[in-house]
Amino acid sequence: MTGAKRKKKNVLWSKMHTPHWEDFKQWCRKRLPILEWAPHYNLKENLLPDTVSGIMLAVQQVTQGLAFAILSSVHPVFGLYGSLFPALIYAMFGMGHHVATGTFALTSLISANAVERLVPLSVQNLTTQSNTSVLGLSDFEMQRIGVAAAVSFLGGVIQVAMFVLQLGSATFLLTEPVISAMTTGAATHVVTSQVKYLLGMKIPYISGPLTFFYIYAYVFENIKSVRLEALLLSLLSITVLVLVKELNEQFKRKIKVVLPVDLVLIIASSFACYCTSMEKTYGLEVVGHIPKGIPPPRAPPMHVLSAVITEAFGVALVGYVASLALAQGSAKKFKYSVDDNQELLAHGLSNVIPSFFFCIPSAAAMGRTAVLYSTRAKTQCVLASIIVVGLKGMLIQFRDLKKYWNVDKIDWGIWVSTYVFTICFAANVGLLFGVVCTIAIVIARFPRAKTLSIKNIKEMEFKVKTEVDGETLKQVKIVSINNPLVFLNVKKFHTDLINIIQKENASNLLLDDISKCEQNTLLSPLSNGNCSEEASQPCQNEKCSLILDCSGLTFFDYSGVSMLVEVYMDCKNQSVDVSLAHCTASLIKAMKYHGNLDSEKPIFFESVSAAISNIHSNKNLSKLSDHSEV
Numbered sequence: 036m037t038g039a040k041r042k043k044k045n046v047l048w049s050k051m052h053t054p055h056w057e058d059f060k061q062w063c064r065k066r067l068p069i070l071e072w073a074p075h076y077n078l079k080e081n082l083l084p085d086t087v088s089g090i091m092l093a094v095q096q097v098t099q100g101l102a103f104a105i106l107s108s109v110h111p112v113f114g115l116y117g118s119l120f121p122a123l124i125y126a127m128f129g130m131g132h133h134v135a136t137g138t139f140a141l142t143s144l145i146s147a148n149a150v151e152r153l154v155p156l157s158v159q160n161l162t163t164q165s166n167t168s169v170l171g172l173s174d175f176e177m178q179r180i181g182v183a184a185a186v187s188f189l190g191g192v193i194q195v196a197m198f199v200l201q202l203g204s205a206t207f208l209l210t211e212p213v214i215s216a217m218t219t220g221a222a223t224h225v226v227t228s229q230v231k232y233l234l235g236m237k238i239p240y241i242s243g244p245l246t247f248f249y250i251y252a253y254v255f256e257n258i259k260s261v262r263l264e265a266l267l268l269s270l271l272s273i274t275v276l277v278l279v280k281e282l283n284e285q286f287k288r289k290i291k292v293v294l295p296v297d298l299v300l301i302i303a304s305s306f307a308c309y310c311t312s313m314e315k316t317y318g319l320e321v322v323g324h325i326p327k328g329i330p331p332p333r334a335p336p337m338h339v340l341s342a343v344i345t346e347a348f349g350v351a352l353v354g355y356v357a358s359l360a361l362a363q364g365s366a367k368k369f370k371y372s373v374d375d376n377q378e379l380l381a382h383g384l385s386n387v388i389p390s391f392f393f394c395i396p397s398a399a400a401m402g403r404t405a406v407l408y409s410t411r412a413k414t415q416c417v418l419a420s421i422i423v424v425g426l427k428g429m430l431i432q433f434r435d436l437k438k439y440w441n442v443d444k445i446d447w448g449i450w451v452s453t454y455v456f457t458i459c460f461a462a463n464v465g466l467l468f469g470v471v472c473t474i475a476i477v478i479a480r481f482p483r484a485k486t487l488s489i490k491n492i493k494e495m496e497f498k499v500k501t502e503v504d505g506e507t508l509k510q511v512k513i514v515s516i517n518n519p520l521v522f523l524n525v526k527k528f529h530t531d532l533i534n535i536i537q538k539e540n541a542s543n544l545l546l547d548d549i550s551k552c553e554q555n556t557l558l559s560p561l562s563n564g565n566c567s568e569e570a571s572q573p574c575q576n577e578k579c580s581l582i583l584d585c586s587g588l589t590f591f592d593y594s595g596v597s598m599l600v601e602v603y604m605d606c607k608n609q610s611v612d613v614s615l616a617h618c619t620a621s622l623i624k625a626m627k628y629h630g631n632l633d634s635e636k637p638i639f640f641e642s643v644s645a646a647i648s649n650i651h652s653n654k655n656l657s658k659l660s661d662h663s664e665v
Contacts, residue, residue: 065377066128066380067128068127068129068130068377069126069127069128092135095135095297096118096119096122096135096138097115098297098301099114099118099138099400100114100115100117100118100137100138101114101115101325102114103117103138103139103140103143103395104138104143104395106140106143106144106147106225106228106229107138107143107144107146107147107150107183107395107396108146108147108150108151108179108183109150109176109179109180109183109395110172110176110180111325112170112172112325112326113180113183113393113394113395114138114395115325116329116389116392116393116394117138117389117394117395117396117397118137118138119137120385120388120389120392120394121136121137121385121386121389121394121397122135122136122137124136124381124384124385124388124389125381125382125385128377128380128381128384128385129362129377129378129381129382129385130362130366130372130373130374130377130378130381131358131361131362131365131366131373131378132365132366132369132371133365133369134358134361134362134365134399135399136358136382136385136397136398136399137397137400138395138397138400139354139357139396139397139399139400140221140222140225140400141218141221141222141225141354141357141398141462142190142350142353142354142395142396142397142398143395143396144221144224144225144228145186145346145349145350145353145396145461145462145463146182146183146186146187146346146395146396147228148242148346149182149183149185149186149342149343149346150179150182150183151240151242152242153182153339153342153343154175154179154182155240156240169330169333169393170326170328170330171326172326180393180395181335181336181339182336182339182343183395183396184335184336184390184391184393184394184395185335185336185339185340185390186343186346186347186350186395186396187335187350187386187387187389187394187395187396187397188335188340188386188387188390188391189340189343189344189347190346190347190348190349190350190351190354190386190396191351191382191383191384191385191386191387191388191390192347192387193347193348193351194351194354194355194379194380194382194383194386195379195380195383195384196383197351197355197379197383198376198377198379198380198383201376202376202379203374203375203376203378203379204375204376206356206359206375207522207523207525207526208470208473208474208522208523209356209359209360209466209470210446210449210469210522210592210593210594211593211594211597212435212439212446212447212449212450212453212469212473212593213449213450213453213466213469213470213473214356214357214360215432215435215450216432216449216450216451216452216453216454216457216465216469217353217356217453217454217457217462217465217466217469218357218360218429218432218462219429219430219432219433219454219457220454220455220457220458220462220465221353221429221457221462221465222429222430223247223430223457223458224246224247224457224458224462226430227246227247227250227251228250230250230251230254232265232269233265233266233269234254234262234265234266234269235261235262235264235265235266236254236257236261237260238250238253238254239253241253244459244460245459247458247459264313268304272300272304275296275300276296276297276300277427279296280296280427283296329392330392330393332391332392333391333393334391335390335391348463349461349462349463350386350396350398351383352463352466353398353462353463353466354382354386354397354398355378355379355382355398356466357398357399358378358382358398359373359375359378361399362378362399367601382397382398382399385397435450436450436451438628438629439593441624441625441628442593442625442628442629443591443592443593443596443625445592446592446593449469449472449473449476452468452469452472453465453466453468453469453472456469473522474523477521477522477523477592511580511581511582511647511650512535512579512580512581512582513582513584513643514532514535514581514582514583514584515583515584515586515587516528516583516584516587516588518587518588518589519588519589519590519591519595520588520591520592520595520598520599521590521591521592521594521595522592522593522594522595525594525595525597525598528595528598529598529602532602579610579611579612580611580612580613580614580650581606581612581613581614582613582614582615582616582643582646582647583599583602583613583614583615583616584616584617584643585615585616585617585618585619586616586617588618588619588622591622591625593629596622596625596626596629597629599615599626600626600629600630600632603626603632603638604630612650613638614638614639614640614646614649614650615638615639615640615646616639616640616641616642616643616645616646617641617642617643618639623639637649
């Protein structure tokens, strides 16, 4: 009797705790994405290409770490640590498969403000030159990295707090024009900060509003102090970097390994520096000795946290926004999903944990320069050239101005004003201004309402049947857009569109196999690439069609046009014809300019009836074409 009770008790205990254990495992897989993909990793197919990519990335990270450490006003060796530890943490917690996390120009520049303010160069002359037990570095260098680590720690804590508050869902407020303008303005600040190395000038540290203008005013006032040797070496380095990188880009499909021009340039300049004693002969600044080894972990100085709150918020916001934009871009290109809140956790931990290992603030960089450090000394004007060329991807975003002007002139105005605020003040100020300005303009332009609704299908079928046979209607899904399409509601538009297609197809499951095929085809391109193999197959017998009635689309912005083009291209890749009816001339112009739309057949029509008539007229031709391909 006792054994039966014990057995019954064990069964009850198992029933009570198994669901909790399953929930815990599911939570772990959600918060540690490495547990999701690592067990399914294909060693045969992926190990070799991933190893090659990892080696190339390691080469890129090393010199970028050295350069960005100098940008952050700390000893270069700490940039090497900042290239290692954040990448390891993000690999476990991050969801961006193609995101390279490490030292970042924008966050380095922000942390430099705190370093220069709290531990200025004047302190170096007042302190004793005794070395500490950490890597043999001076007390001055350790004080500086302590401030930078404190900025990284507090910035990471802010990002983790934002994760806990689920603020990642608010990222829809960050439109593409605002992010583009902010990063371009911040890149302009970074280039400005490297002018003293490019020209070989001694420029005092300048901070605060309008710093951009004060620095260039100082340069022009002291133009005679420019060192010709540094200027020529900088111009030569930039020219070589740009030319070789362009050649690498042009022939990347033909060559298996990209030439690490930065590595070659650094080795050459280091050899020249060693042979000619540039530091003594020409007065050029050099990086100097790089100590070996990794020091034991140490907590950042907590007493300075209150003094670096402003910089910590800048690192948290700017770093996250720039990193999320890269993660979302790669997810969109390679068809996988990214959780905005999980990215907050990943980048937050990538700043908090490495701060105990003397790391500067980190984020995902737009492009990693390929270079490796192997000698004891490097000229700083070469590293400055590497930083400038590495920011090329951000600086050429000026070309987006033409795109925004043709798609939506209000977005063009937001880009320009955000950029101006960024260079006049700071990246976080420009970002805040861009978001507030965008929200204010949109609120003034349209009321809140539903973004989508199903057209009155019965009424539409009656009108169409008088013009074409009713059989065509089985393949057509008609959706009406009844409100403006802007950044505030594009995600809801996407969600509503999926729900409408799913709901309508579910009600038509008993019609025939074509309806099932239509459901699979229309849903597959709109599900972040996570469809089953069966769902991703196009219709075998008939082509499916989607008609978007834009009669209620009173206005749009760049995000709205991007979503419409994305829906069109995804459906096109799945052999689904998309037609747009009742489009304004400005919408047609914007979509044609923004996306590579099919020019061989019309997609814009004056009415829904005209769109269905076009589908019907092409029906027989499509059948013949499909048959011939088979």
